[in-house]
Amino acid sequence: MELLKVNGLTKKYLTKTVLDNLDFSLEEGKIYGLLGPNASGKTTLMKLIAGVTQPTAGDIVVNGHHIGVMTKQVVSFLPTTNHLPKWMTIGRCLSYYQDFYRDFDLKHATERVELMGLNVSQKITSLSSGMLGRLKVVLAMSRQARLYLLDEPLNGLDSISREKVLQMILESVREESTILISTHIIREIESILDKVILLKNGQIALAGDAEDLRLTRKMSIEELYKEVYENA
Amino acid sequence: MDFDIKIPIYLQIMDRIKKDIISGRLQRGDKMPSVRALASELQVNVNTIQRVYQELEREEVVFTLRGIGSFITEDEEIVQRIKQEMAYEILESFVQGMRELGYDSETTLVALKKHMEVKPEWNY
Numbered sequence: 295m296e297l298l299k300v301n302g303l304t305k306k307y308l309t310k311t312v313l314d315n316l317d318f319s320l321e322e323g324k325i326y327g328l329l330g331p332n333a334s335g336k337t338t339l340m341k342l343i344a345g346v347t348q349p350t351a352g353d354i355v356v357n358g359h360h361i362g363v364m365t366k367q368v369v370s371f372l373p374t375t376n377h378l379p380k381w382m383t384i385g386r387c388l389s390y391y392q393d394f395y396r397d398f399d400l401k402h403a404t405e406r407v408e409l410m411g412l413n414v415s416q417k418i419t420s421l422s423s424g425m426l427g428r429l430k431v432v433l434a435m436s437r438q439a440r441l442y443l444l445d446e447p448l449n450g451l452d453s454i455s456r457e458k459v460l461q462m463i464l465e466s467v468r469e470e471s472t473i474l475i476s477t478h479i480i481r482e483i484e485s486i487l488d489k490v491i492l493l494k495n496g497q498i499a500l501a502g503d504a505e506d507l508r509l510t511r512k513m514s515i516e517e518l519y520k521e522v523y524e525n526a
Numbered sequence: 527m528d529f530d531i532k533i534p535i536y537l538q539i540m541d542r543i544k545k546d547i548i549s550g551r552l553q554r555g556d557k558m559p560s561v562r563a564l565a566s567e568l569q570v571n572v573n574t575i576q577r578v579y580q581e582l583e584r585e586e587v588v589f590t591l592r593g594i595g596s597f598i599t600e601d602e603e604i605v606q607r608i609k610q611e612m613a614y615e616i617l618e619s620f621v622q623g624m625r626e627l628g629y630d631s632e633t634t635l636v637a638l639k640k641h642m643e644v645k646p647e648w649n650y
Contacts, residue, residue: 325571464565467572485529486571505534505577514531 295322297441297472298343302352305338305496312338314496315352320441323469325486327504327515328476330493331523336476337374339493340445343474344371357440367396370439372430374446378418384429385414395437403436410458424455431459435466442466442473448483456482480516490515492522527568535570536577541612543578544587547598548609558588558596 298320305313313335320326330336341347343354345361356365378387384407392398407414410428412421421429431447444463448456463473464486477483484504492500499522504515511518527542529535546552558579559567565575579596582588586604590596599605624634 324573461569464569464571481531484531485535485569488571488573505536505574508532508534509537512532516531 296320297322297357299355300343300352301354303339303342303349303354304351305335305342305347306350312496313342313349316496316498318491318498318501320472320474321489322440322472323467324488325463325467325473325475327480327483327487327490328474328493329478329480329490329515329519330476330499331478334493335496336493337445340371340373340443340474340476343441344369344373344443346371368440370395370434370437370442372434372442372444372447374449376418376426376430378426378429378433380417380419382418383414384412384416384418387418387429387433388414391433391436397438399436399438403432406432406436406462410462423450424452427451428455428458431462435462440471442471444473444475446476446478448477448479460486480519484515487515492519494522536574536581539568539570539574539578540581543582544608544612547587547605548612552598554598554602554605555600556598558598560595 296319300316300318303313303316304311316339328336328339338347342349343356343361345366354361357368359365379390382390388400388403388407391403392400404414407429410432412425412429412432416425418426427447427450431444434442434444434447447459447463451459460482463475467473475483475487487504490500490502490504490507491498500518507518508514513521527539529538543552543558547554558564561572561575561579564578565572568575579588579590583590583596585608586599586601587608588596588598621634624637629637
C-alpha cells in the first residue's frame with residue numbers, strides 16, 4: 295500500500311530550483327535509499343516531507359493527509375544537523391521526546407541507549423560525533439512512526455557506529471512502516487535497501503528495486519550510482 | 527555472510543541455502559528459521575528474506591505450512607535437481623572460461639583430466 299505520494303513537487307530558493315517537479319510514491323514496509331551527491335536536493339526533500347519547510351509548488355500526501363499536524367504525528371525525522379539542546383543530558387532528551395511525541399517508546403529508547411554504549415547521565419556537549427549520531431538514531435527510531443526520514447544517518451560515524459546504527463534501523467522495520475534514508479555513502483547501506491531513488495539536479499535520475507537493478511544492470515548500486523553521476 | 531554487492535542478495539542467500547541442503551547441513555524436512563530471525567542473522571532486510579522464501583517455495587525447495595513455518599522439501603528428486611542445476615552453472619562458467627583461453631572441447635577435457643589426476647583427492 296502507498297504511504298506517501300508526491301505530486302509535482304517543486305522547491306525554489308529565490309531563483310535557484312532545488313527540486314524540479316518531482317512525482318513519486320513510497321510503499322509501506324520498505325526501506326528506500328534516497329541517493330545523490332551533495333546539493334542534489336536530498337535534504338530539501340526530507341525537510342518538505344517532515345513539514346519544516348514549505349514547497350513552492352506541488353503537494354505531498356502522507357498516510358492520506360497533506361503535510362501538517364496529522365502527518366507530523368506519524369513521521370519521524372532525523373535531521374543532519376544537531377537538533378538537540380547542548381545543555382541536556384541523554385535522559386532529559388528522552389523525556390523531551392516523550393513530551394513531544396505520543397508514539398515515543400521511552401522504555402525501548404532507554405534500553406537502546408544502553409545497547410548503543412551510551413549512558414542517560416551523559417550531557418549532549420560531552421558526546422563525540424559518533425555518540426551523537428547513535429543517540430539521534432535511537433531517538434528517531436524509538437517512535438512508533440509510519441514513516442522514518444533519516445537524513446544522512448551515517449555521516450561522520452566510524453565503522454563500528456555505522457554498523458550499530460544500521461542494525462538498529464534494520465530491527466525497526468515493521469510491516470506498516472517505511473524508512474527513507476538519504477546518503478551518499480552507498481557501500482555499507484546498499485544491502486539493506488529495498489528500493490533506491492537517485493536524485494540529480496532536483497529530478498529523479500533513476501528509481502527502482504535494488505535487487506532488480508543489480509540483476510538487470512549486472513552491477514552494484516554503488517557502481518550504478520557512479521555511472522549516473524559521472525556523466526553529470 | 528559476506529555478500530557480493532554486484533549480485534542480487536536474495537540469489538546469494540538462495541544459493542547458500544541450496545548448498546546447505548545438498549551438503550546435508552540442512553536436513554530434509556527441517557524447519558527453516560523465521561523470516562525475521564534469518565534477516566537478523568544475516569543482517570539484511572526482512573523483505574529480502576521474504577523474497578528468498580518465496581522463490582525457494584516457487585522452486586519447490588521449501589514448502590510453507592500456514593502459521594507453522596517453512597520447511598525444507600523431503601522430496602529427494604528436488605534435491606537432486608537443484609544439485610544438478612548448481613553443477614550445471616559451475617560447469618557452464620568453467621567451459622566458458624576455458625573457451626576464452628582458447629581451449630576447445632577436446633583440449634578442455636584433456637586439461638580437466640590432467641588436473642584431476644594431479645589432485646586425486648578431488649572427486650566430482
